Amino acid sequence: MNPARNWTLSVLALSLAGCNMAPRYERPALPVPAALPGDGAQTGAQAQEAALADTAWADFFTDDRLRGVIRLALANNRDLRIALANVEQARAQYRVRRADILPSLSASGSATYQKSPFATMGAGGGAAGGASGRTDIYSASLGVSAWEIDLFGRVRNLTRAAQEQFFAAQENRNAAQVALVAEIAGAWATLAADREQLALAHKTEATFRQTLDLTEARFRSGIASELEVRQARTSHDQARADIAQLTTQVAQDRNALNLLAGATVEEALLPDGMPAQGITLDRLPADLPSHVLLRRPDIAAAEHQLIGANANIGAARAAFFPTISLTAALGTMSLGLSNLFAGGSETWSVAPSASLPIFDAGRNAGNLRYAEATRDAMVATYEKTVQTAFREVADALARRGTIDDQMAAQTSLRDNAEGAYRLAEARFRAGIDPFLTTLDSQRSYYAAQQGLLATRLVRETNAVELYRALGGGLK
Template identity: 50%
Template sequence: MTRLRTLVVAMAATLAGACSLIPAYERPAAPVPAAFPDAPATAASVSEAPAWRDYFADARLRELVELALANNRDLRIAALNIERARAQYGIQRADLFPSITANGGQTAQRLPADLSRSGEAGTTRQYSATVGFSAYELDFFGRIRSLNKQALEQYLGTEEARRSAQISLVAEVANAWLRLAADRERQALANNTLATRQKSYELTKRSFDVGATSALDLRQAQTLLEGARADAARYASLVTQGRNALALVVGAEVPTELQPQGFAEAITAVAELPAGVPSEVLTRRPDILQSERQLRAANASIGAARAAFFPRITLTAAAGTASSTLDGLFEAGSGTWSFVPQISLPIFEAGRLSANLEATKVQREIAVAQYEKAIQSAFREVADALADRATLAEQLDARRRLVEASEASFKLSEARYKAGIDSYFGLLDAQRSLYAAELDLIAVRQADGANRIALYKSLGGGWQ
């Protein structure tokens, strides 16, 4: 047993100084401009970027996100993938150490008389109890450590995938909540418009019945009424679908008190993107970090492929006791040991090892291209969000002014119609214009909230 312990210590010391054939890793340069286009000019400290709990202003939405993080099945799958990758990394790491096992056994053999030295048939028995390891590879050239490095990077990549899934989930919940709020606002507007047009139609019909209004005015009023009724039904369906979509992304039934009751003017409380934030912040996005982990894993696999060209040294050793009787295992002088070193040197593989090394190098180049593409895609997402952000404030102001002007125009048309100055057609046209302007304002307000969510997601949950 002392010899076995000494051998294990010696092997550990040898492996500590073993070489590694993994190429030196260098992060590829980001193939994007150093600064974002259309970035706002407002100055702010980069460290002030809020987390998602501070990003969203509505307490109901924050509570809903917490519920989704606890129940969403996609996020749960991502977490389980981490556990699986951790276990796989543990399996690979175990190859760095010898697997020591204890064995006990009996060997019984009968020899016929013509094979026995004594000239008589007989049965021999041998008992043994040993502790040792079998075919343990001395990792002189880093093959096992390269594979261990590869498994580690893949495991860390799954953790980045979980973070990316969480950011996407937060954004998806916020978008579903925002769409439901906007559809409820549209439904409320359609219902109010339906009630108004119902009254207008009834008034017009009474006037028609007494001959004060033409049939054309009545049909025009009916046209607007039926259009409003159709819109009200359509938005009622969209609201139901929105509740179902929100329940799906949350992963549980959404309590009524957590559903949006009205359309919030400001769904987020995030500050504008600070001036001077470099595009380098994209390299800290979880999905890009995951892509880089895959690149590091591909780089480590080259080390394992290189090590395959060198000799592989394996050891098999055991120590224990052996005796012809079971009681003899515990008597003095029954000790036994074995030590079997082996070396294997590839001589002719018909190009197998060279082809495998070339394949790992090509795989690394593929990983580099995927990493660069991930950065380019992320840069475009941020650039698109900033392009929208640059004009949304002006669009909101214009739509609000349009609603105010349309409302004033409607009131004037109504007054002129009652005074007999204008025809009923002018009043109906003003009603249509006001209704369309109010719907457009809701759409722009929804786009503004969605843009803030998109900026949060595209920057990887913030820019700190």
């Protein structure tokens, strides 16, 4: 076998078997309690069955119109497109860095035409190359140029860091999708609630209008006072103001939904009001261990960033040791094109070189300290991301623990307010109670209806937030 080829294969095997100077990576301990807050209502098997991260968004959200909007957003949302482009950028950078591990082969060919006044003299004094003294030289070669032999793992650690950046970009894209699905669901539910609030305001305005007309007629007959007329008008004006405000809110809700979807959402996919059966599965987890948070894409991305920073320490340490590079070529050369690949025309060259830093004014030490400080910052970032995730889940579970009681109380309040209004109106018509009692009951009933709608929205958005906080919305 050719000596140059033997030497090149030997250093290639040596570089691949080189040492790695990066610190051994260990995942930091979770800086949160071992278990998420829970009420103990479910067994471990039930909790495992109810893991929201394993529930696809198309199964978790039960309204077909909402699912249609989510599909539209996943295809058109610009933030998601940016995240996908960032993944492709990181993938390309990783491929570029990975290419440095292996030598780059290049082929070259050249032809030199030279005329000299001194011809090569042959035997008997004749010009061997012709009287003109012209020489034609042809060559072809295949070789590597300045390939770094990675004995101390510098290139491999830089490649590992680029790979982790690529993995982090993928997880950031996943996190963007999880957030988008939750934002779409929340915006859709908000639009549903505001549309129902607007319908309620229109209905109440009509009722207050009738009350005002009746009061004005009674005033003209001398039965009602001017005070009653003005109070009835106050209630009617409040309903009119609510209609104007809610009309604006509905328009803004639609604008927000269109922005999230990345396209105009057609009316067929929009809600008329809050669905009576809700928009999500009534299946929520309890008594889950904190390590389920590790499935969140943002936590996975933070860990990949930490692993990449750990690899950069290895690259910074390797800079203190010699850098060995190799330039080698294998080819052929002849004085005639027809003899270029003839026997005896082979050429080869091997040019190894080494460089050892002696004095760099602290540059390598500074780079190492920077890499270590970056690693420390990534540890803190990872731990903060875990703590933030724990707080988000804990907040959602805290709301979940009381929302059913709040719904029951708000429903009872609405029912009692309606009953009081009906009784007050009947007693007024019978001449038992004054008109102001009826008017106050009417206002209380309107406020109770508004409060119930707001509570229903809180219940739906709480389910969506818990789904997002536990990492659901990716599948």
